[in-house]
């Protein structure tokens with residue numbers, strides 16, 4: 001057990017696999033059973049599907065209320081990752097680091113043991129996607145990170161960031177294509193790719209059908225749609241799938257802790273795997 005009391009309750013979908021250290025399995029309610037090579041996403045949403053609130057510095061925290069169960073799930077998913085992929089907007093609004101122990105410090109030893117047992121580096125690499133190249137200087141979380149940008153963006157990456165991170169140019173367009181981002185990470189040997197968004201990056205990954213699993217935590221709050229367009233965002237800002245396009249998910253497991261739901265969907269992909 002970790003100190004998460006009560007632990008997370010499994011409603012259905014316990015994988016028959018023993019792939020987590022005992023303390024983590026007891027708290028999560030069984031194994032994780034993530035494929036060794038997978039692109040997976042973790043988001044917290046309000047009941048009405050809002051994941052980001054413009055003007056809020058860290059709107060995910062506003063939505064989750066920093067619920068310990070959600071913090072634990074976020075930490076576990078980071079502990080399983082080779083790389084955590086985020087957009088520059090999320091980097092600007094959150095301090096980081098994007099590690100398991102930063103999300104749930106009380107289980108640090110168990111997360112470390114899990115990573116060691118799976119032969120992973122002590123912490124996942126951070127990858128930041130930016131079109132503008134305007135990645136804030138002087139941030140500890142940038143050390144050793146990978147900055148993925150456009151030709152134009154590369155010219156604006158500050159010298160401090162260049163000195164402390166690796167900068168990779170992925171194309172000459174205005175934005176990076178979601179599948180190119182994933183390909184660039186795979187080409188560097190990252191197999192378990194976790195994205196924590198935010199919504200604009202997630203939209204590009206979903207449009208490319210590049211996300212294989214979505215871990216969606218539903219916080220028991222109603223956020224409201226906002227008074228003006230762009231005030232609030234769901235997972236696909238500025239995109240209309242239905243009714244023309246249907247991207248479906250298969251529910252693989254459901255968990256709860258109190259009134260928080262932790263859903264795991266397998267999403268249709270382009271088959272490139």
Ligand SMILES: NC(=O)c1ccc[n+]([C@@H]2O[C@H](COP(=O)([O-])OP(=O)(O)OC[C@H]3O[C@@H](n4cnc5c(N)ncnc54)[C@H](OP(=O)(O)O)[C@@H]3O)[C@@H](O)[C@H]2O)c1
Nearest residue numbers: 043044052059060087088089090130131132176198200201
């Ligand atoms: N609910 C959740 O679980 C969750 C998770 C993460 C974040 N959030 C919230 O989301 C909010 C931030 O939203 P956001 O949409 O701004 O986040 P974001 O997607 O992390 O950031 C958007 C920025 O990332 C860069 N970017 C994203 N996709 C790109 C692409 N395909 N090519 C080139 N650059 C790309 C661009 O950076 P440049 O501006 O540098 O060009 C873009 O302006 C925060 O309040 C945060 O708390 C919520």
